[in-house]
Amino acid sequence: MTERATPLPNWRKSSYSGPEKDSCLEVQDHHPTAVPVRDSKVPGGPALLIPAAGWTSFVEAVKRGALSA
Template sequence: MSAHHIPDASALIAWRKSSHSGPDNGDCLEVADGYPGLTPVRDSKNPTGPALLFGAAAWSAFVEDVKG
């Protein structure tokens, strides 16, 4: 695991989609819970592809920007 990504997101567990995701499995991001201080994020259509790792402050800023 590097400081900013991992090459195979399936190595992590506890992935979940937003409750706002539609039922058709379209363009969705998934986040993994249980990694203190980090929020792993992957493309739901590519579960064995890379995952980006966001620090707590960066993830909070991203979520607030999306909400706004």
């Protein structure tokens, strides 16, 4: 699900985002039920809200190398 970005504090660049300026993913840590994700190049654009359990599964898969490019 997507929603228009609202002024949420504490956006941070994801540690899994690439070092290139053009591939920056930001996440917001303090949403009560989901992990908002956005493109840092478009901070006023939409944010993808990923349920917390889904985000945890995604991060674990990235750490295991289970996802291919």
